[in-house]
Amino acid sequence: MSHYKNVRRVTTRVLQGMKNKHEKIAMLTAYDYSMARLLDTAKIDVLLVGDSASNVMAGYESTLPITLDHMIYHAASVVRGVNRALVVVDLPFGTYQGNSKLALKSAIRIMKETGAAAIKIEGGAEVEESIRRILSAGIPVMGHLGLTPQSIHKFGTYVVRATDEEEAEKLIEDAHILEELGCFAIVLEKIPARLACQLSKEIKIPIIGIGAGGDVDGQVLVLHDMLGITQEFSPRFLRRYHDLSAEIKDAVSRYIDDVKNLDFPNKNEQY
Ligand code: KIV
Numbered sequence: 001m002s003h004y005k006n007v008r009r010v011t012t013r014v015l016q017g018m019k020n021k022h023e024k025i026a027m028l029t030a031y032d033y034s035m036a037r038l039l040d041t042a043k044i045d046v047l048l049v050g051d052s053a054s055n056v057m058a059g060y061e062s063t064l065p066i067t068l069d070h071m072i073y074h075a076a077s078v079v080r081g082v083n084r085a086l087v088v089v090d091l092p093f094g095t096y097q098g099n100s101k102l103a104l105k106s107a108i109r110i111m112k113e114t115g116a117a118a119i120k121i122e123g124g125a126e127v128e129e130s131i132r133r134i135l136s137a138g139i140p141v142m143g144h145l146g147l148t149p150q151s152i153h154k155f156g157t158y159v160v161r162a163t164d165e166e167e168a169e170k171l172i173e174d175a176h177i178l179e180e181l182g183c184f185a186i187v188l189e190k191i192p193a194r195l196a197c198q199l200s201k202e203i204k205i206p207i208i209g210i211g212a213g214g215d216v217d218g219q220v221l222v223l224h225d226m227l228g229i230t231q232e233f234s235p236r237f238l239r240r241y242h243d244l245s246a247e248i249k250d251a252v253s254r255y256i257d258d259v260k261n262l263d264f265p266n267k268n269e270q271y
Contacts, residue, residue, distance in 0.1 A: 010045050010086040012118065012140050012184040018045070018217070019206040025185075025218025027208055028226070031057050031074045035223065036081030044085050046208075048120065048220060049075040051090040051150070056224040063149045064093045068106055075114035087116040088142050093150040096121055096130045103130030107139050118184065122148035124174020128181065135182050143178035145171050146212065147190035158235075160211070162191045172199065179203050187220060188212040190237070211237030 003021055007014055018025050027046035030036040031053045039047060053074050054066035068091075075089040089110050096103035107119050118140035121127055131141050147161045155161070162168040171191065178186055185206040188196050193213025200207040200216040209216040221238065224230045228243040258264035 004045075005043060007084070009084060012086065015045070015086065015185060015206050015218075019204075025206055025208060027218055027220035029053075029056075029220070029223045030078045030081075031223075033077040033081040036078040036085075036087075039223070040082045040085050045218070046220075047078055047082060047085045047087050049078050049087065049089040049114075049116065050120075050222065051092045052222050054092075056222065056230060062152055064152075066092045068092055068095050068109060072110060072113045075110060075116050079115040086118065087114075088118045088120050089114060089116045090120045096134075097123070097127060100129040100133040103127075104133045104137055107134045108137065111139055118142055120144055120187065122150050124170070124177055128177060131178070131181050131183065141181075141183045142208075143175075143183045143186040144189065145174050145178070145186060145191075146188045149189075158190075160190050160192065162195055168192075168195055171195070172202075175199050175203055175207075179205050188216065190235075211235060 002023060004014055004018055004023060015025055025045050027048055028039055028044055029050040029052055030039055030047045031049060036047055049071065051063040051066050051071065053070065054060045054063040057074070058066065058070070060066070071089060071092050075087065079087050091103070091106050091110070095106035110116060110119055119134065120142040121131060122144040124143070124145055134141055147155070147158065152158070162171045175186055183205060185208055186203065187208045187210065188199065190211035193215065196207065196209050196212035197215035206217040208218040208220050210220045225233055225238050226241050228240045229245055231245055255264065
C-alpha cells in the first residue's frame with residue numbers, strides 16, 4: 001500500500017519519506033509537454049529532463065552536444081505538463097565542471113526559466129565545489145554516479161562500472177560526499193547490484209538505480225527505451241513495456257494507404 005500516491009505534489013521531502021517508509025520511487029525521463037502530462041496523470045513520482053534528450057530527441061550519438069538553452073526549452077515544456085511530479089533537470093556537459101560560479105549560473109537559469117524543482121549533476125568529489133555552491137543558493141541537487149554518460153570519452157565504453165575494487169571504493173566515497181554535501185538523492189547507473197544495495201543501506205538519502213538492481217530505493221528508465229520507441233538500444237537492464245515503434249509505424253502506414261486510396265477523409269470528416 002502506498003502512503004504517497006495521493007500527495008498533491010511530490011517534493012524532495014516526499015522522496016525522503018518514501019525511502020524511510022520503504023516505498024519505491026518511480027522515475028522516468030520526459031522531454032516535452034504532451035508526454036509529461038500523460039506521465040504525470042499516471043502518477044509518476046519524478047520526471048527527469050535528462051540530457052539523454054541529446055540522443056533520443058536530437059539524434060546525437062552522445063549526451064555531450066546538448067546545450068543549456070536546449071535543456072531549458074525541454075524542461076520548460078515538461079513543467080507546463082506537470083501538476084504532481086517532481087521535475088529534475090540535468091545540467092548539460094560544459095555548464096558546471098571545473099567552475100562553480102558557472103555551475104551556479106547554469107542552475108539558476110534552469111530554475112528561473114523552467115520552473116523545475118531541482119537539478120542533476122554527474123560526478124562526485126571532482127564537482128564538489130559546484131554542488132556546494134548550487135546548494136547554497138537553495139537549489140536541490142540530485143547526484144549521478146557510476147556510468148556517467150557525459151564522461152563516455154574517459155570510459156571509452158558503456159560497460160558496467162565499478163566492477164573493480166578501486167573504482168567501487170571511489171564510488172562509495174563519492175556517494176558519501178554527495179550525501180554529506182546535502183544532495184537530496186543519487187542516481188546510480190549501471191553498477192553491480194550488490195554495490196548499489198550496499199549503498200542504499202549505508203546512505204540515508206534515496207538511491208535511484210538504472211541498471212543497478214532492485215535493492216535500491218527507486219528506479220529510472222529513459223522513456224523512449226521503455227516504450228520501445230528506440231530500437232537499437234537494448235542493454236540487459238532495460239525492460240520494454242511496449243513496442244510503440246511498431247504501433248506508430250502501423251498507424252502511419254494505414255494513414256498513408258487511406259490517403260493514397262482516397263479513403264481519408266470521408267464525407268463525415270469534412271465541412
Ligand atoms: O539523461 C538521462 O536520461 C539520465 C538517466 C539515464 C538517469 O541521466
